[in-house]
């Protein structure tokens with residue numbers, strides 16, 4: 228397996244993300260984590276760009292010893308001098324100097340001829356080598372540069388002492404097939420290529436940064452430059468975690484590997500996301516919240532039978548504790564039963580599972596994700612209702628308006644199997660519902676206590692209502708769960724009434740023995 232050096236530029240190109248500016252402590256914290264992750268080279272910043280960046284690069288360079296720390300510099304002696312001051316005490320001081328080589332950059336941005344660019348690059352590399360033991364030269368916008376011009380400048384900067392030549396796709400323009408061919412061309416045509424490593428630095432403007440980096444590896448690149456979570460200028464850089472995991476999982480194809488400690492990937496991603504304020508999309512490969520979550524029934528069933536059916540990366544590989552089975556509208560019975568077991572329901576009958584699964588599907592139609600608490604609530608309701616059911620709510624309609632008298636209409640299955648329809652008014656919607664139930668039961672019922680809470684957070688959470696009611700001389704608590712508060716209120720009231728009736732039927736004497 229060929230070893231690919233990982234050059235992390237989160238703290239330099241990554242910080243060039245619009246809206247991101249890291250302070251000293253934040254940069255140092257990320258620098259230490261990048262060392263734990265095992266990146267070969269950390270580009271800690273651009274020392275000549277500001278005093279703050281200078282201090283951060285210096286601190287990281289002083290602190291970090293397991294990774295080599297570098298800083299970016301224009302092809303100017305004053306930038307190189309400042310970089311040396313920042314990096315000179317590091318374990319392995321390394322300079323990254325760049326100059327553009329594409330026709331458009333040379334003509335319009337630099338105002339230099341190709342000959343002047345070669346001369347300037349060679350001078351800078353020689354000047355840098357008087358201080359730095361290791362110098363990397365980047366031919367900015369290499370992927371829009373003439374290949375023979377790239378061969379010429381590469382040969383000369385290698386002769387001047389550069390040991391790493393980076394060929395960036397500065398504007399994210401190239402395709403995988405082209406970049407592979409370009410690296411192969413350089414390997415075959417640069418006369419002194421054996422004295423240097425080739426590096427790829429890809430941007431994601433066309434969404435091909437990772438694919439291009441991997442294709443560059445196929446073409447012979449020895450180093451990839453990338454950023455955590457793919458952050459960076461404009462659409463960002465190639466994402467470090469995606470390249471690293473692709474090389475790990477498809478080592479059979481790339482015949483290449485990195486020395487990263489992959490189980491530090493998730494932690495590093497979370498740190499960078501928190502500190503930069505750039506959120507990781509849920510569907511982001513490797514580090515997104517959904518990367519190890521399975522929602523659909525067929526996938527969950529496959530996962531329960533054999534994980535490799537739908538998971539090519541184990542969550543543990545990148546430091547995620549486990550995969551997640553998300554119960555939602557696409558989930559099936561296998562995953563549902565598994566969840567019941569996980570929640571401690573081992574002795575459920577087929578009938579129970581059938582009823583609760585139907586309730587679960589109905590809830591999942593209204594709610595994006597059904598939580599453990601939701602399932603617990605459905606199961607508790609099933610257990611209590613099946614042992615005491617007499618009245619059963621079938622439908623409910625409430626008419627409420629700020630200038631109308633609230634009116635409720637309910638359809639309820641009575642203990643004798645008859646389906647009763649009734650309506651009543653009240654001073655509020657809940658009272659209208661309760662007055663209707665009272666009519667259906669045909670006895671005086673008094674509400675002694677009413678409490679409501681939401682199960683889990685969010686606008687689509689289940690409502691849970693607790694009541695205490697008095698029917699004739701007896702009191703009982705009741706509990707109801709539903710997506711809607713009025714339905715939960717009706718269910719709680721009926722539940723309490725059912726308990727009293729059930730107690731009567733069983734000849735029980737006290738209400739206190741029943742707990743909600």
Ligand SMILES: CC(=O)SCCNC(=O)CCNC(=O)[C@H](O)C(C)(C)COP(=O)(O)OP(=O)(O)OC[C@H]1O[C@@H](n2cnc3c(N)ncnc32)[C@H](O)[C@@H]1OP(=O)(O)O
Nearest residue numbers: 243273275276277301302303325326327336337367397460
């Ligand atoms: C592809 C990349 O990511 S390159 C890195 C980009 N990163 C950054 O620019 C972040 C840090 N930059 C900065 O803080 C500032 O731009 C500084 C301190 C470097 C320079 O600031 P200023 O002196 O105000 O110059 P300004 O940024 O406006 O213009 C850039 C100058 O550098 C020149 N330049 C650009 N690249 C190079 C290079 N590799 N070598 C030498 N000069 C260069 C430009 O031609 C321009 O020169 P001019 O003033 O003679 O026209």
Ligand SMILES: CC(C)C(=O)C(=O)O
Nearest residue numbers: 325365367368395397
């Ligand atoms: C400075 C270089 C390496 C760069 O960031 C680019 O060309 O994108």
Ligand SMILES: [Mg+2]
Nearest residue numbers: 240397428460
């Ligand atoms: Mg870049």
